[in-house]
Amino acid sequence: MYGHVYKLAQAVIEGIESVENVEVVLCRVPETLPQEVLEKMGAVEAQKQQAHIPICSVEELGNADAIIFGTPTRFGNMCAQMRQFLDATGGLWAKGALVGKVGSVFTSSNTQHGGQESTILSFHTTLLHHGMVIVGLPYTFKGQSTMDEISGCSPYGASTIAGSDGSFYPSKNELAGAYFQGKHVAQIAKKLMS
Template sequence: MTKILVLYYSSYGHIEQMAQAVADGARESGAAATIKRVPEIVPPDVAEAYGFKLDQAAPIAMPDELADYDGIVLGIPTRFGGMAAQMRNFLDQTGGLWHSGKLIGKVASIFTSSATQHGGQEATILTSIPTLLHHGMIIVGLPYSATDLMLLDEVSGGTPYGASTLSGPDNKRQPSARELGLARTQGRFVAKVASRQRQGNDAETGQTDQAS
């Protein structure tokens, strides 16, 4: 069975909700989806003072376990148009995986959030992609077959680079049904691509074994 990891960081719970929707979509495509999060690096007293959601159910991931999955979907909130430091800190610990080539050929995708409608969502996804390419991963976005990307009747996240949500400047806005739907679609699409890639790798391995 194709294995998908939804790995996220979430200060206020918005990306946490999106991560669940991505995992639901992956499961709808027949994949086994696991949700984990990266460690918080903000001191506990500071996190509490700023109202961070610290009681999240997802277990903490370890960098080396990324190699155990066929596809990895990263939930990365934007910070001034770039990757949140918590995710950057985690990915900076994957040098061993890079050195051994353990992520080469695996599928990767990204979803994000921002406080405002033009708060750097696309910039965050685009500037995060080089890290995944250095690992030799296959990048998957959110195709326009997800027709909700086309709608203009409400303020909503969603880009062809990946699903997204808006939290509002006070972090009180929650992911909308449309945004969660786009996240599920992304999860389904990633799982389908990862399944095809896994089948291709299995077939190639079989041919190599026969040739030897």
């Protein structure tokens, strides 16, 4: 909605692309809020910057070897747009189309204690119901242990703190965490698919 998850996604993609012989597809879930609500929320500019990104269909998920989901945090959970998208994946579940595929999550919240970990962990529930193999952000990413700054990122996945007014953007450390997570997921997916 404001570009924080998109910035993390760009770093995730760079991490994935650092692994040889992988293909990355960036897409977004459908927006469910009316235009007038987006305008009142001040989200129109970020929406314009992301307009070139294609909207994902549920069926496309079945074609991937790994899926890294990015979602803003809303009261300690994924945003409604993502929830609605995932609620439409029953057909994939019935076919077992995501079983054995790698699933990973990253997020953004307004505040340091705004529910980043609970958002990712609650997202994992859906991925586990689909039989996916959960991959997080291991402590081999040393930036998780930084005491030099207030920073997102946890063993569950990369994250950023946007600030209550959305004025903060991912720090170098948070972007490094997203890069690491993308690379880590790609490496694991390659091992599982070989």
